[in-house]
Amino acid sequence: MHDTLRLRPWWGMLFLVAILIPGWVYAQNVAPTANPVLSLAVAPGAPNQVLAGVLNSPQPAAIYRSIDGGVAWNNATPGLAPNISITSLAFDPRNARTAYAADGGGGLIFRSQDGGATWSEIPGFRALLSANSAVGVLYTTVENNRSVLYAGTRFDGVFRTEDGGATWQQLDSGLVGAARRIRSLAAFGGALYAGTHDGLYRLPQGAAAWEPAPGFPVNDIVFSLLADGDALYAGTGALLYVSGSDGAWTRVPNAPTTVYYAMVSTGRLLVLATENGLWTGSGDSWALATVGGAGYSAPVYALANTSRAPRTIYAGTVDAWVLRSDDEGLTFAGPGALAPLDVAAALATATPTPTLTPTPTNTATPTNTPTETATPTPSATATASATPTTTRTPTPTLTPTATRTTTPISIGLEPTATATETPTSPATATPPVADATPASRQQIRGVGERAADVLGRATRTEEATTEAPATTPLETPSGAEGVVAGVDASIMLPTPTPPTISTAGAPVATPMPAFTATPTATATPTVTATFTPTATPTPTPIPIDVLAEVNARLPVVLLGAMSILGLVVLAAGVSILRGPRDI
Structure with a gap:
């Protein structure tokens, strides 16, 4: 008894699993893949x-x-290369056993000789x-x-x-530029028509x-073509056009702008x-087909039916897999709500043209009875007055939906300040003293000894800084030429700033003969006062802190780069969702 009680929870769990698993498996089999459907084909x-x-x-x-x-689907091509997309099927x-498939990624064509059960690549194409x-296509x-x-x-x-x-x-003569990119094909009126990225082209028979x-109104992409009796329809990126036997093209009235x-x-x-x-719809009357009682307004990339059973139509969608209609496209249902197709019923309604049922009024009975009231039966033809119900007032569904103009998105990056190179005026060297007086020569003789002494004192930076004069240190322009290195060091040493210490090395004092070559008055300590006016006319170069500049501009650059990357990712996502437009 206790063992039975212990098993009861397990029995309950098994009962729940037995109920839930079939439903879960059925839900998984509604659509064999989440990929958008690009192409469809129905066997003739x-x-x-x-x-x-x-x-x-x-x-x-x-x-x-x-x-x-x-209702049920089988993967007929397991193991295809990752870059392959099946853009067209025919x-x-x-011969219903022969079918073809096109690859919009790598340019391959596959062929099946068993109705699509197995496939192989056509070699050499x-x-x-x-x-x-x-x-x-x-x-x-x-x-x-x-x-x-x-x-x-x-x-x-x-x-x-x-x-x-x-x-x-290869048939490419006459196709130039964007016209070499083909999106649709159809035979009509003894010619082959091609919808291209540069409008509609035709190849007459024997040409x-x-x-x-002739007369096609736009040079837009022609995504689809349909030859229907004595009319040729061309669907572009915005409008639907039709041409009759006279070759004139007109826009289909009230067709949606899409x-x-x-x-x-x-x-x-x-x-x-x-x-x-x-x-x-037809003519000037158009309406959304319904799925589950509601108009279906999501993108649909593919349609297919067969001329033997035109009322049965399949539609390939982006996120609802393949829909099927059994009533000429008025209503559709998904695989989860479909029953297996009644092939006999589908083939029986191959031509939905209205059949005129003749009234049996002419079957005159040989009886001579005067009850010939059967002759008024032609009044039954008056019931044709009920046909005015076909005057469907075309609902003005042509709302002025804006045609999607792909406006280029400009990314406004903050303009970085371009370093405008300020023209530096030529270094105006202080006019040298006309001639060195004998007194000045006497002062110059001992400059070597003073320079050596001062160099020794300059190495003691702490003492030199305490003994610095109150006057502002002078900066010698880096581009000033004509100043001898040894004299320049002697001038800057009285102002013991760190830059002058680093530039005045021991080798600087070696070119002693150069002092006689430039008899400038710089040897005297009083000349330091005369150098202050000369430094001001030359624009001193402003030191640039590279790290500060990078830190100031890096956020702007990163923001711009992230914006561009985001747009690229968004465009890639849109192209994936709208695959046929980019194939």
Whole structure:
């Protein structure tokens, strides 16, 4: 009995663990990684098979694969290099088992031949690129009954292959400067269009060089292109434009002012992945798609669907992993709230065009009964008057949101005082006495003996300081030339300041013949009074305390350096969060 009581707490703990562990594991499996999703691709004819490529931060990049409509995901590329980011994914439009992936970090292209389950690098492609180039976008299409793959690069234009990457043709003629950086590709009207960092370009069929798209209104970055029937849409860093068969470009009315990263069509509606969320609509009516009943306004970098099941749309987000919509992009749900995709139902609604149900009024019964009241049944067509409900008053959602102009941040460092070198007037040497009188020569004879005597007394610094005269010590300019070293020492010795002691060494008294060469009156002690006016015209150099100057300016320099470092770190963080804009 006591043993049973002892086990009861353990049984309770086991019961709690049994309840909590499945929920914890399920929560961990909602999103396989915290990395932002940069690219998506859906297998042609198989809307439940989807690939997702991610940025290489905060975890290493990878290609993830789902075969149940985004509920469960598997890492198909473990062990990728740290600098790789999967910027684009594309399936072969004629073979769902062949898929391609682009690397926006190092410029590699990977290929899968089993629907994305395993991947290998296409050899030789990286060698075709310049040193700092990479691959930003992949585009697959069918030309002359053959599958063709185009690769838009960072600095080398466009490459084309029609044999799965065995051989490549570079298409860069006509692309100069920023136009060589490709962000989007689409085939429309018999030409290939490329969205570049210098506007929109096109390569007509059979042409050898690219040309600017006629009439395109701006030279901004064209992030996304979509060919939808007889219309071509181009999404820039601020606006959405559309061109019809006539080639004229106009702005899509009431579309939000934002960055357009990707677009897909359902045949009836357009779904837009932007910096400000998911937008759905057509014509001049646009609204935010909802997630959990609320409009989703966070950045979305990627969209994908397949033409066989256009109503099923996947959206790659920054922090909510991959969302899925089963109603043409009106509502989305995350993997934690998704059920496995009903493939049959998704394929059954491939063309959501309105089907006109013919009224069976013409089925006249052969009976001759005069009850031919069935003929008024065409009045049922009057029910079409209910169609005015489609007059959706376009909500003026086009609030004048300010286009994000990246204003350069100037860092105002406190100007350091530049040491302006004051022009020192030439040392005006005191005019020498015209001729030394005989009396002065007699005084000069004994200067050597006096200098030796004074030098002996000058070494006793303590006694010399007590016997210093009250007059201010004279400073000889460092640049004064023409004064003999021995005479200069004799002049400064009566003022026993420490500088004169350090400069007057024993070797100074040796050049005795120099006293006769410069017969200046400095030998007499009275001449010291005459030197005081000469020192004042020459600006004495102000000693600079280097440590004080460094301490005074160091905080300003450090503050400026820290500000610049902070801006660099902030820019790096923003570039990580907005990876596609810098790839």
